[in-house]
Amino acid sequence: MTRNPAQPAPITGRLITVLLLWCLLGVAASAERPQRVVSINLCGDQLLLMLADPEQVASVSNLAVEPLSSFVAEQAERFPMNHARAEELIALRPDLVLATAHDSPRLLSTLETLGYRVERLPPADDLPGIVASIRRVAGLLDQDERGETMIRRLRRRLHDSDQTPLAARPTALFYQPRGYTSGRHTLQDQALRLAGWRNLAAEQGIEGYAPVDMEHLLRWQPQQLFTSIYDGSGDSLAERQLLHPALRRLTTGRPLQPVPYRYWICPGPMLADAVALLREARSRLPAAPEPNQ
Amino acid sequence: MNPALTQRQLNLLLGALLLLAAGLSLLTGSEAIPLLQALRESLAERPGVAGLILTELRLPRTAVALIAGASLGLCGALMQSLLRNPLASPGLIGSANGAALGAVVCLYFGLAGAAAFILPLGGMLGALLATFTVYLLAGRDSGSLTLILAGVAVNAFTLALVSLLLNLAPSPYAVQEIALWMLGSLANLSRNELWLLLPGSLLGWLLAWRQGRALDLLGLGEETALSMGVDLTNLRRRLFLAVALAVGSAVAVTGAIGFIGLVVPHLLRPLVGHQPSRLLLPSALGGALLLICADIAVRLLPAQTEIKVGVLTALIGAPFFVWLIVRNRGRSL
Amino acid sequence: MLNAEGLCFYRGDQVILDEVDLELGRGEMLGLIGPNGAGKSTLLRLLAGVLTPDAGSISLDGRPIESLTRRERARRIAYLPQLNQIAWPLSVERLVELGRLPHLEPWQHPGPDDRAIIERVIVQTDLLALRQRPFDTLSGGEQARVLLARALVTEPDILLADEPVAALDPAHQLDVMDLLSDHCDAGKSVIVVLHDLTLSAHYCDRLQLLLDGATLAEGLPEEVLDEDNLADAYAIELSEPEENALAPFSLPWRRLRRSD
Numbered sequence: 001m002t003r004n005p006a007q008p009a010p011i012t013g014r015l016i017t018v019l020l021l022w023c024l025l026g027v028a029a030s031a032e033r034p035q036r037v038v039s040i041n042l043c044g045d046q047l048l049l050m051l052a053d054p055e056q057v058a059s060v061s062n063l064a065v066e067p068l069s070s071f072v073a074e075q076a077e078r079f080p081m082n083h084a085r086a087e088e089l090i091a092l093r094p095d096l097v098l099a100t101a102h103d104s105p106r107l108l109s110t111l112e113t114l115g116y117r118v119e120r121l122p123p124a125d126d127l128p129g130i131v132a133s134i135r136r137v138a139g140l141l142d143q144d145e146r147g148e149t150m151i152r153r154l155r156r157r158l159h160d161s162d163q164t165p166l167a168a169r170p171t172a173l174f175y176q177p178r179g180y181t182s183g184r185h186t187l188q189d190q191a192l193r194l195a196g197w198r199n200l201a202a203e204q205g206i207e208g209y210a211p212v213d214m215e216h217l218l219r220w221q222p223q224q225l226f227t228s229i230y231d232g233s234g235d236s237l238a239e240r241q242l243l244h245p246a247l248r249r250l251t252t253g254r255p256l257q258p259v260p261y262r263y264w265i266c267p268g269p270m271l272a273d274a275v276a277l278l279r280e281a282r283s284r285l286p287a288a289p290e291p292n293q
Numbered sequence: 294m295n296p297a298l299t300q301r302q303l304n305l306l307l308g309a310l311l312l313l314a315a316g317l318s319l320l321t322g323s324e325a326i327p328l329l330q331a332l333r334e335s336l337a338e339r340p341g342v343a344g345l346i347l348t349e350l351r352l353p354r355t356a357v358a359l360i361a362g363a364s365l366g367l368c369g370a371l372m373q374s375l376l377r378n379p380l381a382s383p384g385l386i387g388s389a390n391g392a393a394l395g396a397v398v399c400l401y402f403g404l405a406g407a408a409a410f411i412l413p414l415g416g417m418l419g420a421l422l423a424t425f426t427v428y429l430l431a432g433r434d435s436g437s438l439t440l441i442l443a444g445v446a447v448n449a450f451t452l453a454l455v456s457l458l459l460n461l462a463p464s465p466y467a468v469q470e471i472a473l474w475m476l477g478s479l480a481n482l483s484r485n486e487l488w489l490l491l492p493g494s495l496l497g498w499l500l501a502w503r504q505g506r507a508l509d510l511l512g513l514g515e516e517t518a519l520s521m522g523v524d525l526t527n528l529r530r531r532l533f534l535a536v537a538l539a540v541g542s543a544v545a546v547t548g549a550i551g552f553i554g555l556v557v558p559h560l561l562r563p564l565v566g567h568q569p570s571r572l573l574l575p576s577a578l579g580g581a582l583l584l585i586c587a588d589i590a591v592r593l594l595p596a597q598t599e600i601k602v603g604v605l606t607a608l609i610g611a612p613f614f615v616w617l618i619v620r621n622r623g624r625s626l
Numbered sequence: 627m628l629n630a631e632g633l634c635f636y637r638g639d640q641v642i643l644d645e646v647d648l649e650l651g652r653g654e655m656l657g658l659i660g661p662n663g664a665g666k667s668t669l670l671r672l673l674a675g676v677l678t679p680d681a682g683s684i685s686l687d688g689r690p691i692e693s694l695t696r697r698e699r700a701r702r703i704a705y706l707p708q709l710n711q712i713a714w715p716l717s718v719e720r721l722v723e724l725g726r727l728p729h730l731e732p733w734q735h736p737g738p739d740d741r742a743i744i745e746r747v748i749v750q751t752d753l754l755a756l757r758q759r760p761f762d763t764l765s766g767g768e769q770a771r772v773l774l775a776r777a778l779v780t781e782p783d784i785l786l787a788d789e790p791v792a793a794l795d796p797a798h799q800l801d802v803m804d805l806l807s808d809h810c811d812a813g814k815s816v817i818v819v820l821h822d823l824t825l826s827a828h829y830c831d832r833l834q835l836l837l838d839g840a841t842l843a844e845g846l847p848e849e850v851l852d853e854d855n856l857a858d859a860y861a862i863e864l865s866e867p868e869e870n871a872l873a874p875f876s877l878p879w880r881r882l883r884r885s886d
């Protein structure tokens with residue numbers, strides 16, 4: 001219909017403009033929010049399923065349904081599974097692919113060359129790193145609110161993290177199959193510190209994961225030994241090593257405390273649960289640390 | 294020819310060296326501990342660190358090295374004398390790998406959980422099976438070539454089976470442990486392993502006791518031995534069993550450590566006038582000595598993860614083979 | 627002293643020995659002759675206890691041989707196989723010493739009596755100069771003497787020798803045969819497998835000719851070594867003395883004693 005040029009634009013016109021603008025913004029907003037997110041490894045899977053709307057998830061990796069390693073095993077069963085293979089992933093038509101440094105660089109560069117959006121999540125081995133990871137994924141998924149809620153909850157649980165001075169803390173050590181221990185810059189180390197332990201491996205200067213000779217262990221005399229065995233059937237030389245009588249005598253009869261392996265695989269809010277476990281172990285120590293000399 | 298040392302002198306010398314090596318082994322480890330203090334502590338009610346290290350780590354390790362090394366040396370001498378072939382060592386004729394196969398079956402598939410002794414038992418059965426197979430393949434009194442070929446075949450097959458089983462094992466750590474079984478290791482042994490090792494070893498040694506004379510006579514020829522009163526079938530049965538028991542137990546605990554059963558009797562044979570009966574005790578002592586020395590070396594070498602002791606014995610064994618080849622060029626082995 | 631009756635031995639379908647009898651008296655040297663494959667070595671092995679007969683019986687001094695323990699049998703009967711199967715290069719002395727083992731308990735070492743016997747045999751077999759030499763450094767003849775010495779040291783009542791002179795030169799052949807003969811003089815008995823007909827005629831008290839696993843002839847040498855037997859067994863002819871003019875031959879007959 002033609003308008004009388006002499007008359008000013010009516011309210012309807014302005015309304016339509018605002019409506020139009022609003023729609024545009026809405027479209028723009030939903031264009032930013034990924035609708036077909038694919039994760040090709042466990043760490044991405046977990047954060048994805050914890051932070052995204054179900055409609056956003058196009059596929060998670062086959063590792064997500066393993067109850068021994070995944071915290072989202074039940075949830076993940078509802079979604080299509082991928083095995084991190086190029087043809088599979090292309091068939092899913094993702095608008096965002098979540099990957100980590102452990103994924104095949106060739107796979108990732110292939111996807112990028114084909115025009116897919118690939119986001120690599122950096123590794124994280126301490127609390128700030130975990131927080132940054134959560135924020136990053138939340139941002140990618142356009143779920144910032146959810147991310148902040150998760151972080152708040154995490155911080156609250158760890159808020160009463162131990163302020164005991166170092167000297168007064170009891171000593172501990174992770175001793176895993178084949179004699180591996182966790183030194184500085186590991187999730188185990190972070191959890192121990194937050195739970196009020198002294199990580200002897202870190203104090204001895206060990207970086208990351210490294211095997212430690214049993215004689216050193218006896219010399220350092222940790223008051224508590226923790227272990228995480230992946231799917232331990234108990235039947236391997238690596239696992240039998242943990243049954244060495246010397247370890248028993250070392251901790252004056254206190255057995256190796258098992259901690260589920262899956263806490264250490266990926267950075268995430270589950271660290272709080274691990275810390276709770278380690279705290280509880282600390283509370284079970286006799287009041288004064290016994291001298292073992 | 295008059296050997297430079299008499300039999301008794303040789304045995305005493307080897308024994309003395311062995312004691313010395315055992316002492317050194319107790320002093321070797323990643324932590325420096327004062328030995329006297331450690332000895333005192335080990336007798337105390339609640340031992341300190343030094344005592345613990347000594348009694349729980351170093352003592353079992355040294356004892357296992359001693360017993361396993363003695364078994365390997367002795368069984369090498371036994372097999373070489375029985376098969377009348379200087380190459381018939383427990384490693385070459387398949388006993389060691391067969392024992393590893395038996396042990397792997399028992400350990401990784403839950404059988405050893407039922408009772409601790411099942412593990413060395415598996416080793417014994419595996420050793421017996423493999424040795425007997427080589428014996429059947431190679432035939433009696435066969436030449437070195439046939440024996441080696443039979444040994445190669447059986448070794449290759451058992452090795453393949455071990456790898457396969459480790460890949461199929463329920464534990465995710467299993468697949469990385471093939472090197473431990475194939476090269477052997479004395480790391481992290483405890484007194485439990487020592488008790489597992491003892492029965493089979495002692496039984497094996499007992500069966501081999503006093504068979505030296507029969508082996509001497511066998512050295513004259515099978516027919517001559519028969520005519521001189523040797524019960525050949527019984528001798529073979531007895532010695533195969535002895536080797537299976539001793540080597541089977543040893544490998545079940547330490548993995549397949551190679552070359553000791555080959556090198557030690559070879560080196561000592563000229564010193565005992567090539568006589569089978571005089572070779573037995575020295576080979577046992579020499580085998581123990583060699584293994585303890587290799588284990589000391591392994592602990593002294595700087596490396597993040599300890600080098601497997603079988604690597605060192607192979608480093609000794611390979612040049613030894615080269616020397617054999619060079620020395621025998623022109624002569625048939 | 628030694629009696630064998632109806633000995634049979636089969637290898638699969640093949641008949642190696644068919645109802646063979648054998649008698650050996652005290653102080654007697656019996657020569658076993660016959661073509662290759664006649665079963666001589668097998669017969670010797672049966673008597674030595676190396677093989678078990680499929681049928682027939684062996685008795686020693688009237689007692690069945692099964693009633694003896696292995697060690698008793700080893701003390702009374704010594705066997706010298708055809709082929710040298712020594713596995714390890716022991717010294718001559720040690721090798722010869724092994725011959726005393728059937729007389730020793732498992733824990734016993736050779737005593738002064740044993741030593742005396744060993745010494746005597748070493749001298750007898752002319753091995754004094756060689757006693758410390760490793761076996762593999764000896765010549766064929768020397769090795770044969772060592773193996774014989776080992777058998778003699780056992781002081782067996784019966785010595786079974788399978789072609790002991792096969793690879794030896796004439797002088798050493800006579801040496802060995804003399805030694806065997808001396809053994810018989812001392813009241814012991816010998817069964818020796820020989821190919822050399824002249825030697826067998828010269829030294830043996832009796833001969834037994836085997837053909838295809840059965841006894842063709844048995845008795846005094848001149849009886850056994852007649853034209854018909856030899857033609858049947860070996861398909862050969864003996865030369866008559868007159869014909870010798872055309873083809874002269876030398877017959878080693880006696881060993882000359884060298885002054886050492």
